[in-house]
Amino acid sequence: MTASTKVRGWKLWLGRLALSVLVPGLLVGLAELGLRWSGYGWPTSYFVPGESEGRPCWVENDRFAWRFFPRGLERHPPPTLLRAERPPGSCRIFVLGESAAMGDPRPAYSMGRYLQVLLEERYPGRQFEVVTVAMTAINSHALLPMARDCARHGGDIWILYIGNNEMVGPFGALDVLGPAAPPWLWVRARLAAQEWRLGQALQDTLDRWRRRPVPPGGWAGMEMFSAQRLPPGDPRRERAYRNFERNLRDILKVGLQHGVRILVSPAAVNLKDCPPFASVPGRMRSGATTETLEIWLARGAEAERGGQWAAAAEAYGAAVALAPEHAGAQYRLARVLLRLGRREDAHRAFQAACDSDALPFRADSRIQTLTRQVVEQMHTERVRWLDAAAVLAARSGDGIPGRESFFEHVHLNPEGNYALARAFAEQLEDWLPRAADASAPREWLSESGCADRLALTDWNRISIYEDLRRRLRQPPFTAQADHEAELRWIDSQLEALRARRAHAQIEQARRVYAAALERRPGDHRLYENQAEFLEAVGDLEAAAGAWAAVTRILPHHHLGWFQQGRLLARLGRLEEAEQALKAAVSRRPELSEGWLELGQVLLRRQRAEAALECFARAHEWLPQDWRAPFQMGRALQQLNRRAEAIEQFRLALRLNSEAVEPRFQLAQELAFAGRTPEAREMFEEVLRRDPSHLLARINLGVALVQLGQLEAAAEQFRRAQAQAPQNPLVSNYLAQVESRLGRRP
Template identity: 45%
Template sequence: MARRRSQRQVANGCGTSQGRKPADPGRFGARGATGVRRWVFRLWAAALPFLVLVVCELLLRGVGAGYDVRFFVPDPGGDRLVRVENASFGRRFFPRRLVRAPQALRVTVPKPEGTVRIFVLGESAALGDPRPRYGAGRYLQVLLEERYPSVRFEVVNTSMTAINSHAIREIAGDLVRMGGDIWVVYMGNNEMVGPFGAATVFGPKAPPWEWVRVGLTLQRLRLVQCLRSVWEERVGRGQVPPTWEGMAMFLRNVVPPDDPRRERVYRSFAANLEAILSEARRAGAKVVLSTVAVNLRDCAPFYSVDPVVAGGEATNSLNDLFRRSEEARAEDRPEEAVRWAREAVALAPRHAEARYRLARALQALGRVEEAREEFQRACDLDALPFRTDGRLNTIIRSVAARQGDGVVLCDAARHFAEGAPGGVPGREFFYEHVHLNFDGNYRLARFWAEHVERLLPEPIRAGARADWASQAVCEEHLGLTDWNRRSVVAEMVQRLQQPPFVQQWEHEDQVAHLRRWLDVLDARIRATAPEAARAVYEWALERRPADPVLHENFAEFLEATGDREAALGQWRQVCSLLPHHYFGYYCAGTLLKEMRRLDEALEALQTAARLQPEVADVQVELGSVWAARGEWEAARETLRRARDLDPTHPQAALFLGAVLVQLDRVHEALPELRDAVRLNPRSAQARMRLGELLMRLGSWQEGLDQLQEAIRLDPALDRARLQLAAAWLQQGDLKRAREEIELVLARDPNHPAALRLKAELERETAGRR
């Protein structure tokens, strides 16, 4: 047994010293060193990609590639205590060509002692679109100042056009260090159509909330930003609109009421809202959380979808029921109108317009409660959901109810309903679907102010005046006169001429309402001396000389009344108060161009282009100044840049075509001028320029057609008439040539070109005799 055990030990190399090799200490040391090296190599292999990414990121930041993702950035002028808005903030949420920017802001950090700083967070309705100068945030500032004259209030509106809760959450994170005492949150209108919404045109539609968070976090890296830019230029260009087209961009992105993507949007909205409130707690700020009021009564749904009436005979039946109901309503047979409308709803219960028509019929019959319910259903079923629906407002109320003392619910939706006829808000507060008119902005601001007051410290509240300032008093402080009102209403009339408004039921009535408002304003302006309005601005500026918005308001009025020199002074004040922002320089440069002070205009517009190089309007005005100075090559380069920034800008195409003609690059000019006519068929200037070039290139008939259309569009366009006269003269049609020349001389008997052409006509006539 012992021998066998010994034999096994020898066979295994574990026996006596004679039966095995002696241990080699050096060998074990080499094997250990190899293991260490192997582990070091593995660690390097694992860390190398990360190190490469870090190096790339640092290099990209060093050369200025990519963009800062913060909402507020240090003052480019070097004032260490000032933060300004970041024009690139929206780059993570929009394709480069569609990016939206915040309004001009300058905020001191840290907050001045004794100041109550209030941040407003929201979308375009909270901003005050179409004129943020008269938005609810501006009214709120005056209301609080007048209520508490011994306290300094600072209302900073961080709202932006086209964003939604995904972007507002990011803004909230940046506000933590900005010293805000109270946040006012008013959001929901863009939840379906904004970034990551179910109907968005800006990128993925309603992805899971977690994916959105990961994507936004990764886009903080400059490397990811650069990769996205490359993808947009190489791959994604055909997947998004080439330039901003407003609400018309969304027409093909219909979201049926039962689309499962809506549920993902609601979940994301709730998560983002909770996150915003969490950021407010981290900042030590109290919150006024507002529901969102929308136009329910005077805004028909933008698009209706119901599978029952997807086409064919069912659609015809539905339209027939609509017609019968409307005829009965027009003939003052309200019960019958309701009956036909109910049949339409029975046929297509998820058809938003059927619900809206039923609501209208019930309203006419005086069935207020039923009408209110149907108006809300029509909004909730709208397949182009540009309005905050009932579900979103319910989420806001639910989230607010779970919060502590630092959050108060401001139920603006119910407040507006209580102040509207029949309890359904309409045109008494809104221009269109969500944007508030002057009365609406005051009402919202007053309701906000009452809730802000509840969050103020008791020592401040003890000094309150008895009453809130009236709307008229607020508008005096804001420098709001009928000249400004007219400008805003005229802009809204133009806006309502575009899709999707033009396809709404009762669209003509919407426009007629605004046109009647314009007529009233025109009558009041004619009956009011401009000096009285001017005194309003001067009084307001005495109280707030450092308010750039007041200077903008005054400049707009002065331009409208023809005092260009004084208007220029106001725009220069804007530039001095907001030296980091392009808009004041742009307006000053445009005005200087009109005054033919081209050197000064060039300087102002070059400054605007340096501060914001991606605004096509700035490049167009700058290019036109280069052209007016006769510097054609500089004009061509600038206008080409404008065309690249916005391929749909009609003035850019027109001016570039005209400049190329001057450079004798006529074959390049022709497609530009054709594009100018295509983009704006009602432009007499574009048709005239195209007609002139076509005749020069030998396309006589087409050129004549364009010149005649230009004259039809603008009968006072003398250059087009003289071009047409020259064409008739060259063709030997002396009678038509004489008619055109005489029409020009009737307006200006000393018109040099007309007199020269007339002399040529007389010589030709004499030669024929």
């Protein structure tokens, strides 16, 4: 073979190789362009361009979580505003994390918002922008792309408050939200592929082909994990730990590459007042049995009930010796050790209970250790560690974090958020940009002073505790030891707050909101707080106005439109309510509450066909909710489609057998159809559930008349008259029945 022949052969193979690479690449590129041109797909960054009060800004991407959650279970970022251009000399701080960093259950009082107030009050001549970039149910797999997006928006300082969801979040150790702890490289490849429209199309196709079961109605919070268990030594935990370590390391590298200073704190957890969510025996001592374990636990419980703390500690200690990984045994031991004043031993046992929890919703000691190790290995002063658990332990009389800082397992109350914000502020003071003036900083603002700046009043606290009570009445909280005692404690807090309210305090609270808004007129959270208060005191007109202000600041977000529309409907301003509610559901199509409210407005406007469509949409998004079929039945009544209405009312009762109104409407329809005996039974059942239901009593009386039971009918009308003495209809019915019985009315 000649040299020229070799050259031609080499060129031929090079050409073939080029064709094998270029042609598929060209086809992929054309497919990607075609999908983008057709409008398919969604942006994957955390921030997208937006507008606030006519000015360009960056806002949260409502579809950011689509890469991390199965469709139907996706979470949404809280409303976020980021200035498009930073004022010269200002300091931009990002707080990154999960729901605890977000400030759940009330982001208006998050650690980031306390930090903003603390810095502004201490350094009045400087400008600070504290932006919380956090979401419910995410973990480090999502935080890494969130951090990359923050890096593109010029932050000076990052605060990482992370670690609670590494086992239960997307790609965590439990498989509720997807594969259980796959290798980090697999996760990165999947997420990178979905940044392309072609990758999104492929993922959508795969999801339709192998659809994962989704709880009826979609997201059900922590309850979705209730049936799962993750023993302490499970290999999935180890994979999740490795993934967390890798993600955290890469988050820090991203920040350092962009000149950011980073304060890192693993999430603190409620050790003292949060029993484990689930316990498994785990690795037991050789020869031990679960029966023996239960005997020792029962002995400990009996001694504890009798106040015999030493005997209880001995019994629980024996149980722990048999099964060191039994979270419940560790927690019970810790509780009695604390009673005995053995605080250090109690602290270790409380931590062991957290580490062994078979439903790991709290950051354990391994997460804490890994976080500190990664920070120390950075070997730079631009990354610092803060022990949040120690900060909160200092607030407790016994040095163990508990309900003085937490609402439940991980979410901080306002006092806890203030304590951490103060610790953050003190840690990063020397990182703040130098001010043009040399004025000395002021003292740190007190907790109560911050509460005034954030417009935190008793009305807001009451609303928080009411939400908290609803949360704790759901699994897995219901399976915790001392669950009923925890509910009683919440009730005591509500009782104290309600007793503290007085009429004179309403005007004082109005002044608090007004003063806070005067300082920060563009703060949508302050308007939300004010609206909550105004509705609680019955000033619906002003509350609707506060929500209108929210829509001006956050025109892209559904919440202000929904709340404004809901209140306008109550005020009878139906046309305005319809427009606001349409704006809400256009921004969040899966907002079942929005469709329900809009349907009811349309029903009141005698537009039953349009209302029926809205109720059908609500039922599609939340099929287990009885209210949608009930409202569909009402719309069908208005359309005179009574047989269909009956079916919808029956469906509503199948979904909620305790509901009164569907039963009453069904009884009315049965009476209208001439099925009087069935109607009578239904009316009687309504009254058994709600003896004050006047219309049910009147209708029962009419049904009894039709059945010829005049004495029984007269009794019902007399009771109705006692309820409504001035009601002419009742008086007329009673007079007619008495006349037929030969009596004077």
